[in-house]
Amino acid sequence: MLWTELADRLARDIAGGRWGDGDRLPGVRPLARQAGCSPATAARAYAALRDAGVIGGAPRERFTVAPHGSARAAAWGTKATSLLVAGSDDPALDLLIRAAGGSVSAAPGARGSVQGLAHLARGTADAAAVHLLDAATGEWNDSFARGALAGAPALLVHLWRREQGLVLQPGNPKGIRGVEDLAQARVAWRPAGTGSRLLLERLMLLEGAEPRPELGVAADTHLAVATAVAAGAADAGLAVRAVAEPLGLDWIPVATESFELAMGAESRSAAEPLLEILATGEVHSRLAGMPGYDVAMSGETRLAA
Numbered sequence: 001m002l003w004t005e006l007a008d009r010l011a012r013d014i015a016g017g018r019w020g021d022g023d024r025l026p027g028v029r030p031l032a033r034q035a036g037c038s039p040a041t042a043a044r045a046y047a048a049l050r051d052a053g054v055i056g057g058a059p060r061e062r063f064t065v066a067p068h069g070s071a072r073a074a075a076w077g078t079k080a081t082s083l084l085v086a087g088s089d090d091p092a093l094d095l096l097i098r099a100a101g102g103s104v105s106a107a108p109g110a111r112g113s114v115q116g117l118a119h120l121a122r123g124t125a126d127a128a129a130v131h132l133l134d135a136a137t138g139e140w141n142d143s144f145a146r147g148a149l150a151g152a153p154a155l156l157v158h159l160w161r162r163e164q165g166l167v168l169q170p171g172n173p174k175g176i177r178g179v180e181d182l183a184q185a186r187v188a189w190r191p192a193g194t195g196s197r198l199l200l201e202r203l204m205l206l207e208g209a210e211p212r213p214e215l216g217v218a219a220d221t222h223l224a225v226a227t228a229v230a231a232g233a234a235d236a237g238l239a240v241r242a243v244a245e246p247l248g249l250d251w252i253p254v255a256t257e258s259f260e261l262a263m264g265a266e267s268r269s270a271a272e273p274l275l276e277i278l279a280t281g282e283v284h285s286r287l288a289g290m291p292g293y294d295v296a297m298s299g300e301t302r303l304a305a
Contacts, residue, residue, distance in 0.1 A: 011076035043123025087116020087129035103273035114193035145262035163292035188237030241292030
């Protein structure tokens with residue numbers, strides 16, 4: 001069962017008087033058992049009804065029908081088929097979401113692979129954009145997608161491979177050769193929980209350089225990293241090549257990542273419009289033209305191994 005179908009059914013039950021204003025609703029797990037779906041699906045259905053003002057509460061509490069919730073449930077008529085995506089910051093993903101229009105939307109709040117997986121686990125997003133390397137296996141994203149869905153089937157939709165590297169001031173006046181030189185540099189750091197932050201910390205430790213984010217400059221996005229370097233607020237930062245070149249910055253490659261969407265099997269149909277947009281000539285060409293992006297395998301889907 002899709003979360004949209006469950007939300008519709010709950011709205012009909014509330015509008016029909018099964019639960020009145022102020023009545024307590026089943027917990028997420030009991031509802032999932034009753035509906036024959038995953039807890040993530042049940043949580044997503046509740047989240048949609050809460051956002052529409054039909055119910056109140058939070059997943060760790062008991063949901064209740066909101067004041068005037070019965071009337072709002074009676075007016076519930078939207079078949080919410082938009083794919084809600086949380087997770088990593090990426091300029092190409094922003095382009096894709098804009099091109100997809102209302103069929104895909106970005107979840108509000110902080111961006112980052114870890115945050116996206118947390119949304120997916122709670123059922124507050126349908127998919128998580130991730131680029132996380134499992135140091136034990138050398139594989140990208142699989143183990144993290146499986147962990148977020150706690151044993152339920154996890155799908156990974158390949159969007160693209162992208163190059164990450166060190167963004168440097170024009171002419172590289174600090175003479176930075178690689179991550180081993182960052183211990184003495186002013187670094188623009190992505191927030192904790194982002195894949196780029198985790199990658200840079202790991203690479204520095206491998207080179208014997210101690211990461212010191214508390215001494216650097218905060219940068220919420222890849223573009224913010226490049227802007228901080230271009231403005232002279234930082235000597236270097238890790239970001240995709242696509243944000244460095246337009247600002248005339250130097251750039252040293254350090255990694256090529258698999259950037260993918262992790263989702264439960266029930267969200268596959270909601271992802272179809274995004275995959276159709278991804279395959280269109282115009283959008284595909286625009287993505288392929290972005291520096292440092294490889295879209296040869298875009299749209300390929302697999303079960304997380």
